[in-house]
Amino acid sequence: xxxxxxxxxxxxxxxxxxxxxxxxxxxxxxxxxxxxxxxxxxxxxxxxxxxxxxxxxxxxxxxxxxxxxxxxxxxxxxxxxxxxxxxxxxxxxxxxxxxxxxxxxxxxxxxxxxxxxxxxxxxxxxxxxxxxxxxxxxxxxxxxxxxxxxxxxxxxxxxxxxxxxxxxxxxxxxxxxxxxxxxxxxxxxxxxxxxxxxxxxxxxxxxxxxxxxxxxxxxxxxxxxxxxxxxxxxxxxxxxxxxxxxxxxxxxx
Numbered sequence: 001x002x003x004x005x006x007x008x009x010x011x012x013x014x015x016x017x018x019x020x021x022x023x024x025x026x027x028x029x030x031x032x033x034x035x036x037x038x039x040x041x042x043x044x045x046x047x048x049x050x051x052x053x054x055x056x057x058x059x060x061x062x063x064x065x066x067x068x069x070x071x072x073x074x075x076x077x078x079x080x081x082x083x084x085x086x087x088x089x090x091x092x093x094x095x096x097x098x099x100x101x102x103x104x105x106x107x108x109x110x111x112x113x114x115x116x117x118x119x120x121x122x123x124x125x126x127x128x129x130x131x132x133x134x135x136x137x138x139x140x141x142x143x144x145x146x147x148x149x150x151x152x153x154x155x156x157x158x159x160x161x162x163x164x165x166x167x168x169x170x171x172x173x174x175x176x177x178x179x180x181x182x183x184x185x186x187x188x189x190x191x192x193x194x195x196x197x198x199x200x201x202x203x204x205x206x207x208x209x210x211x212x213x214x215x216x217x218x219x220x221x222x223x224x225x226x227x228x229x230x231x232x233x234x235x236x237x238x239x240x241x242x243x244x245x246x247x248x249x250x251x252x253x
Contacts, residue, residue, distance in 0.1 A: 032065040037124035038099025042221040045077040060119040070119040114191025140174035
């Protein structure tokens with residue numbers, strides 16, 4: 001899939017909770033390229049004076065040829081993005097990386113997300129629905145205020161929640177949710193590394209296919225800087241090029 005460098009303009013923004021903002025951006029002077037669920041973009045945040053490199057952001061959705069990003073205020077660059085006004089323009093490199101995939105024999109899919117790791121699951125859930133597969137979502141957070149995109153996820157699949165403090169859904173970690181008693185053909189996961197490793201362990205024990213979206217630190221997004229290298233069963237691989245989505249059997253977990 002050809003990478004393109006396109007200027008995008010913020011068309012709308014809304015607060016998404018948990019220090020996050022949902023940005024809808026339209027391409028300028030070019031068509032919106034085809035993007036796969038699980039891929040990401042690299043965005044140049046030129047209004048953050050201390051930021052020199054582009055910032056990787058997961059593709060949350062593509063709606064009416066518009067790019068949708070869920071951005072968490074976590075540093076100078078993401079703070080600038082969260083504070084940006086409608087009409088602000090940014091240079092974006094996309095689409096990048098390998099996304100999620102599904103085999104023809106897969107019928108029942110569980111999508112597990114935590115924090116901003118929920119973002120790519122929205123686009124993936126919509127893609128599964130288009131293939132005739134209604135996904136089951138399991139979203140976890142420390143407290144109810146940290147749960148993201150719930151209204152959108154409810155529109156496309158069955159939604160299950162966990163919170164560590166019990167303020168919404170099942171109390172505890174996502175791995176304690178009773179949804180794991182059901183039989184799934186595939187589990188896809190994105191979120192904190194300990195959560196993904198725990199989900200991978202469950203999948204391996206039960207013989208379920210499992211894909212995880214890694215969040216290794218990235219700089220170039222093109223496999224040139226080697227910042228995001230992951231030690232896999234086939235040697236060192238760049239997460240930005242060979243991932244970010246991997247089958248767990250490819251990882252040394």
